[in-house]
Amino acid sequence: MEERIIDVNFGPQHPSTHGVLRLKVKLNGETIVEAHPIIGYLHRNAEKLSESKFYPSVLIFMDRLDYVSNHNMELGYVLAVEKLADVEVPERAQWIRMMVVELNRIASHLVWLGTMGLDLGMITPFFYTFREREKIVQMFEMLSGARLTYNYISIGGVYKDVPNEFKEKFMEFYNEFPKRLEEIQKIFDENEIFIQRMKGIGYLSPEDAMSYSITGPVLRASGINYDIRKKFPYLHYDKVEFEVPTSKGCDNYARYQVRIEEMKQSLRIAKQAFDRMPEGEYFNPLYRKQGLLKIKGKGEVYSRTESPRGEFGVYIVGDGTYRPYRVRIRSPAFHNLSATNIMVRGLKIADMIATISTLDPVFGEVDR
Amino acid sequence: MINVLELINRILIYLGINFGMYGTYGQYVQEILVYLIASLLILLAASITIIIVIYVFRKYMADLQQRIGPNRVGPYGILQLVADALKIFGKEDIIPDRADPLIFRFAPYIVFTFLVLSYLVIPYGNLFGIDLTFVNVKYTLLLLIAFSAIAPIGEVLAGFSSGNKFSMLGALRAAAQDLSYEIPMVISALGVVVLLSGTGNSLNLSDIAKNPWPLAILEPIGFFVFFIAMVAKMAVVPFDLPESESELVSGFNVEYSGLRFGIFYLGVFGSIFLASLFISVVYLGGGSDFIFYGSGYIWLLIKAFIFMFIFLTLWIALPRIRVDRFMNFGWKILLPLSLINLVWSVMLVSLGVF
Numbered sequence: 001m002e003e004r005i006i007d008v009n010f011g012p013q014h015p016s017t018h019g020v021l022r023l024k025v026k027l028n029g030e031t032i033v034e035a036h037p038i039i040g041y042l043h044r045n046a047e048k049l050s051e052s053k054f055y056p057s058v059l060i061f062m063d064r065l066d067y068v069s070n071h072n073m074e075l076g077y078v079l080a081v082e083k084l085a086d087v088e089v090p091e092r093a094q095w096i097r098m099m100v101v102e103l104n105r106i107a108s109h110l111v112w113l114g115t116m117g118l119d120l121g122m123i124t125p126f127f128y129t130f131r132e133r134e135k136i137v138q139m140f141e142m143l144s145g146a147r148l149t150y151n152y153i154s155i156g157g158v159y160k161d162v163p164n165e166f167k168e169k170f171m172e173f174y175n176e177f178p179k180r181l182e183e184i185q186k187i188f189d190e191n192e193i194f195i196q197r198m199k200g201i202g203y204l205s206p207e208d209a210m211s212y213s214i215t216g217p218v219l220r221a222s223g224i225n226y227d228i229r230k231k232f233p234y235l236h237y238d239k240v241e242f243e244v245p246t247s248k249g250c251d252n253y254a255r256y257q258v259r260i261e262e263m264k265q266s267l268r269i270a271k272q273a274f275d276r277m278p279e280g281e282y283f284n285p286l287y288r289k290q291g292l293l294k295i296k297g298k299g300e301v302y303s304r305t306e307s308p309r310g311e312f313g314v315y316i317v318g319d320g321t322y323r324p325y326r327v328r329i330r331s332p333a334f335h336n337l338s339a340t341n342i343m344v345r346g347l348k349i350a351d352m353i354a355t356i357s358t359l360d361p362v363f364g365e366v367d368r
Numbered sequence: 369m370i371n372v373l374e375l376i377n378r379i380l381i382y383l384g385i386n387f388g389m390y391g392t393y394g395q396y397v398q399e400i401l402v403y404l405i406a407s408l409l410i411l412l413a414a415s416i417t418i419i420i421v422i423y424v425f426r427k428y429m430a431d432l433q434q435r436i437g438p439n440r441v442g443p444y445g446i447l448q449l450v451a452d453a454l455k456i457f458g459k460e461d462i463i464p465d466r467a468d469p470l471i472f473r474f475a476p477y478i479v480f481t482f483l484v485l486s487y488l489v490i491p492y493g494n495l496f497g498i499d500l501t502f503v504n505v506k507y508t509l510l511l512l513i514a515f516s517a518i519a520p521i522g523e524v525l526a527g528f529s530s531g532n533k534f535s536m537l538g539a540l541r542a543a544a545q546d547l548s549y550e551i552p553m554v555i556s557a558l559g560v561v562v563l564l565s566g567t568g569n570s571l572n573l574s575d576i577a578k579n580p581w582p583l584a585i586l587e588p589i590g591f592f593v594f595f596i597a598m599v600a601k602m603a604v605v606p607f608d609l610p611e612s613e614s615e616l617v618s619g620f621n622v623e624y625s626g627l628r629f630g631i632f633y634l635g636v637f638g639s640i641f642l643a644s645l646f647i648s649v650v651y652l653g654g655g656s657d658f659i660f661y662g663s664g665y666i667w668l669l670i671k672a673f674i675f676m677f678i679f680l681t682l683w684i685a686l687p688r689i690r691v692d693r694f695m696n697f698g699w700k701i702l703l704p705l706s707l708i709n710l711v712w713s714v715m716l717v718s719l720g721v722f
Binding site: 006008014015016027029030117118119120121122123124127128131187191193194196197348349350351353 | 429432433434435533534537540541605606608612613614615616617684685686687688689690691692693
């Protein structure tokens with residue numbers, strides 16, 4: 001029988017490429033011979049544009065990087081600037097930041113869970129996960145007034161204090177979410193087709209994961225216990241109790257499990273941060289008086305934070321002016337996506353879609 | 369009990385249209401006229417049914433997903449489909465440059481025509497003394513299987529003639545899927561035929577429906593295989609491989625727009641209800657009277673709606689199965705099971721149980 005390999009372009013306009021990923025795929029029937037991700041369709045020049053803005057103004061670009069977990073992106077940049085300009089942050093703000101970031105991690109993983117269901121052809125769980133996410137988004141709306149681009153975590157603290165209604169809402173969410181998550185988890189875990197579609201598919205060995213510098217849940221699902229919150233603690237992550245879920249499965253199902261566990265751990269951290277939040281200032285009084293535009297710094301800094309997708313790094317070079325000389329962003333989803341080809345070779349088309357969705361790329365961040 | 373065709377004929381004669389009195393050829397003309405009216409009736413009934421099915425599906429899905437569903441156009445959103453249809457009529461009918469124009473134009477009609485023809489063959493049972501059997505030939509079971517086997521060919525043609533790689537993949541999947549479910553389906557239906565071979569014409573759907581036992585109890589394996597094959601036949605989740613919108617964008621109908629796309633869309637829902645009717649006629653007594661004389665048609669509708677809700681729930685709840693796994697499932701599980709069912713039917717007959 002004659003074998004013919006055909007080239008197919010998946011995307012950039014495709015229902016399950018999570019935005020604008022383009023995949024150049026060589027197909028032998030239904031089997032994938034090669035798949036190369038082509039990126040850049042959402043490039044907005046965030047790094048270069050940052051050089052022309054004042055330090056606090058750059059924050060709006062960070063918000064738009066990973067539009068599913070905006071708080072995490074803001075945090076990465078803000079920590080870098082605070083390191084560069086020696087900004088002191090009140091204790092209360094640190095705990096608020098931690099709580100907000102962890103809630104955002106839950107929201108991000110919920111979006112991932114729903115869209116992964118869509119990629120597998122399950123329409124219904126999407127609505128359940130978005131129902132839960134909506135509660136978190138409403139909490140964020142209470143804090144910052146925005147639903148998507150919050151601009152909340154700011155240099156020198158946070159933009160607004162936690163309002164009183166927030167506490168009630170948070171406790172309600174804290175009590176209800178584990179039950180809801182279990183419900184959603186059941187839809188997936190008790191489904192034989194789902195297990196078949198996930199187990200043993202998209203194998204990523206620990207060696208490959210390390211050599212492609214993969215981070216985040218994808219790395220931990222390959223059996224490597226590496227979490228920046230534990231290894232290089234920032235904020236107060238060394239003062240709270242939490243576990244880093246890992247799995248030795250190395251496949252799609254392991255990545256699914258790790259993310260589900262992470263949601264539970266994130267809720268734990270958020271609760272601790274919520275409880276231990278001291279009274280006091282939420283924003284550095286010095287900067288309230290003189291304004292943030294006077295911030296300047298000289299030297300090089302690199303801040304690393306654990307975003308829902310992995311290590312989010314911000315490297316800033318300051319030349320002593322009010323604007324950064326260079327801002328470089330290390331995008332976790334970009335590195336994770338680079339392993340696509342080795343993960344999907346030899347699989348079927350349907351498995352490729354499932355594998356890419358477990359990598360959870362967000363293209364605002366990949367293309368920057 | 370009066371047959372529906374006879375009824376139409378009488379109404380025509382009552383209205384003064386009677387070609388029958390002009391000799392043999394006139395009788396032919398009269399018959400053709402009666403069949404034409406009957407077909408139009410079925411076309412109308414099928415279209416209305418499809419619209420009801422789509423509305424029920426959207427409301428039901430919205431309910432399971434904690435949404436409200438269509439609620440703006442008309443009371444409870446019942447006119448939403450009219451609005452959708454008007455929108456679809458207004459769309460440009462695009463034929464791609466790379467497409468084979470003739471086949472591309474005709475493929476949707478093949479799907480829809482044979483869908484409506486399949487509706488024509490089903491015996492709808494007794495409604496207040498009117499026998500709603502439109503086709504009075506002996507082998508309606510074979511006819512129904514044949515008609516329903518042609519619809520996927522329309523999908524394959526649509527996929528191949530579009531000149532698009534995604535739709536070609538969809539067409540390949542449609543062809544492969546078609547083979548994997550159709551053979552087990554036919555063999556499990558053969559079980560019914562063998563079982564009823566002693567009781568008259570077992571290839572006629574009305575006779576199959578008439579037997580007092582619900583065959584689903586006598587032939588659980590055959591019923592199971594037939595049920596799965598029906599889910600595969602209508603090509604919805606978990607077996608919507610030819611379409612699979614998250615993999616092949618929209619599969620075989622990716623290049624279609626406007627009215628032609630609308631016909632495919634109607635075809636999906638039409639085949640869901642057809643499958644529900646088919647399975648209730650063959651395995652659950654169809655439109656035979658139960659409790660009240662003349663209530664057969666209503667019982668058939670109730671049975672079909674129950675099956676329809678089962679199919680829709682599967683659609684809403686399950687993920688899509690992978691294409692090679694489905695082939696394995698069809699050839700390695702469904703086919704042996706249907707053969708076991710055939711042996712089981714032969715045993716039942718030869719032991720004189722039935």
